Structures are given as structure tokens and as C-alpha cells.
Amino acid sequence: MSILDRFRLDGRLALVTGAASGLGAAIAVALAEAGASVACHGNRRPADETSERIRAMGRKSLSFVADLGRTDGANTLYAAVETGMGKPDILINNAGTIHREAAEQYGAEAWAQVLQVNLSSVFRLCQLASISMLEQRRGKIINIASLLSFQGGIRVPAYAASKGGVAQLTKALANEWADRNVQVNAIAPGYFSTDNTTALRNDEVRSRQILERIPAARWGEPEDLAGAAVFLASPASNYVTGEVLVVDGGWLSR
Template sequence: MSDATASAPAHSILQKFQLTGKKALVTGSATGLGAAIAIALAEAGAAVACHGNRRAAKETADTINSAGGQAFAFSADLSHTASAQVLVDHAVEALGQIDILVNNAGMITRHEAVEFPLDDWATVLQVNLTSVFQLSQLAGKAMIERGVGKIINIASLLSFQGGIRVPAYAASKGGVAQLTKALANEWAPRGVQVNAIAPGYMRTENTSALQADETRNRQILERIPTGRWGEPEDLAAAAVFLASPASNYITGAVLNVDGGWLAR
């Protein structure tokens, strides 16, 4: 889609960031961070399967296609264990194979820990962690057979911090970070890099209430060394890097894209 690297010298470092000919599946890409990641991968040259949990990510796919890229839209409810296989099958049918998997789909449910319903616990763990393992396992098997592949998991600041009233989310995102390292250890010798990105406070619809709350917005910005909310494009750029050959010697990493929040 983009001409940014088209004129780069054949041996330019920019060539290592190109994804021309690659096929990517991005879960949870109907809106927000996932949509930004899907669009960025397409701009770098990848064909993209865009997934929505409740509805197909048609708007994201349309944005990519209208800009001259190639994208397909699918829906699959990842709160059901059978959906991962269905989604991978659809993506492979459309793309031919999956070279890049971005496990972005997730959910959050808030309750006091002492009252947290087990049904909600199970649903959050299924969507945020178990489906990540399922999709990685399904896509990773073919990547291992080809001897090349990239898996990017979206972790969280709560992969490192406990949060308040979100025990299931914190547990699931802590699990994502550890799963990333476990898969990286096993699959690196087979040519597959597995990494994660931990976003900080990002400017999306999901955080609009926090941004509108004058007190909370001020408290958040005071804690972030860069003094601003992250933009979806900040995360998307990190995803392109981890999806590209430029990151071939990076695996098992959890990259914080948080404006310095965790360093504070």
C-alpha cells in the first residue's frame, strides 16, 4: 500500500521492515488498537485477515482494500473454544497461509475480587489467554513446518501490575507474558519468533471515559514520563517491527509501549 519503502536501495535497512508477500491474521481488529495494527501491517505490504469477535472487521478490511491493499473480514466468538479452529481455517482459506499472527482480541470485566463470578473469570481467561494459546498452536504448527513465522501477543501493563477490580484480566495478561516466553523457548530453534507488546494508556474509544475525567486524566498524564496518551499508531509501529525481518533476533520479549509508565 505505501510507497515509503518502494524506492529504498536494495540493501537498505528499510527493506527489513517490509512485509510484502506476507499473510497476517489480526484478531480483535474491528476497531481500536487491533484495527491500527491490521492497517499498519497492510501498509507494510502484508495481506491481512481482519477478525472481529462479535462482528466481522469489515470496516478495517474496507479501509485496507480501498487504499490498494488486500484484506478479508471474519467474525468468530473466541469465548467459545471451537472458534479458534474455525477462524484459522477461514484465514488460511482466504490467504493461503498465515505468516504473521497477532493475538490482539481481549476483554475486561470488573468486579471486587471477593465477589468475582466464576463464569466471568472463565470467559475472560478463555478470550484473553486460552484462545491465544489455541491460535498460536494452530498457526504455529504450520509456521514450524515451513521454518519461519512471527507471533505477536498483546499483553498489558497488568502483565506486570495487579490493577484493581480486574483479577481475571490481570491473571490472563500475566499469563500472556509467560506464554509468550514459553512458546519462544520452544519455537525459536524452528524459525518462529514469539513476542508480546504491552500497551500503556492508549487513546481509544475504550479509554474515552478516562480521558474525559479531568482528575483521572491528570493523574494518568502525571505518571507518564512522555506526558501524553499513546496513539494507536504507536502500538502499530511496534507490531510492524516485530512482524518484520528486522526483529529476527528478538524472541520471548515483552515490549512496553507505555510512554515510560513502567519505568516510573
């Protein structure tokens, strides 16, 4: 098998959460371009547009809706995907939410919601996907972490806690499943142009401060994450596990 062939995903089924737009949509399309069939999840609205783009390539794709803010959301989603397309060989836990508020005023409901979407549902989907992956001794799980897996941030205590948890969960699962040929890794995006960063990009002062620190001198675009996702989903990364791969234009190196 040539090195380029090792990046192919033909015959694989991927489940990408939060695929209606932004990073999730870019990842879903990239996996399809590499040959995978893709189950595209939307948290509150269908990921129909992403699925349509994938089907236009001649790949199989269906759109699913499930609220991962509910404790039964992950179960509902996985059951629907299994019924509609089969058991995923690749799981991309991309869906996430954020709530900005001063720590001393941060409400219990907001805290619980962010942790449910960003961490608890991630763990549950990993559990569900692992059953068939461990059985067939082949699988790829990619969790979307954050720069706040390493840093504390400001006014986002639940988000920082959840993303720190995602990084540690990734390592814990990698340790348990590596000897059965299931690789668990994470990608930690830097500052990207997505819905979650709209407020920051619209804040002239904060946007300038952020851009001044990024060596690449620009916000990331969703497509900038595509290569890392395909690599970690493919046989090219079979000896990579427990890694938190930072894609940040050099932010953490400064």
C-alpha cells in the same frame, strides 16, 4: 537487503484478531502499509471498515467474525482464514476483553470469559498457526500483553491474571520455537485511547491521576503501536524472541 527493506512485509499474510477498531485496526493497517495481506478479525462484528481501508491501498484483505469467548472460537476463525486467504505467516493476537469488579465479588462466569478470550484463545491460535510456520521454518507471532502483565491493577483480577499469562506464554513458546525460526514476542501497551479505557478516560479523577504519572503526559493513540508491530512482524526482528516490548509513554519507568 537494506535496513528499510528488512521492515517490508511483501508476500506475507497476517491474521490480526480484534481488528474492527482501536489497536487492532491500527496494527492491521500498518502491516498492510508495510506490504502484507491482512485477515481482519472481529469478535462480534465484522472488521469490514478495516478491511476496506486496506483494500483501498491495493492490498488483499478479508474480514472474519468469530467469537473468541467460545471454546471453539479460535478453531472456527483459523479454519475460515485458511480457507479464505491461506495460512498466516504473521499472527497478531490482539483481541481482548475486560471486566471490572471487586475481587471478593468477581463472578466465576466473568472470570472464565476473560481468561477464555485473553489467554486460552491466544494459546490455541498460536498452536494452529505454528503448524505451518514450523513446517516452513518461518513465522512471526505477536501477542498483545499489557502493563498488567507486570502490575496487579485494581478491580480487574481476571484481566491481570490473563495478561500475566500472555507474557509467560510468549516466553514459553519462544523457547520452544526459536530454533525453527519462528519468533514469538509480545507488546505491552500502556494507557491508550480505546474502548477498553473509556470508563477510565471519563473518570475525571482517575484520568488526571494516570496522566500525571505518564512522562509523555498523554494517552497513547492506536497508531503509536504501529511501529513496534511492524518491527516485530518483519525480518528486522529475526533475532528478537521472547521479548515483552512495553509501549507506554514511560509509565513503567516512573
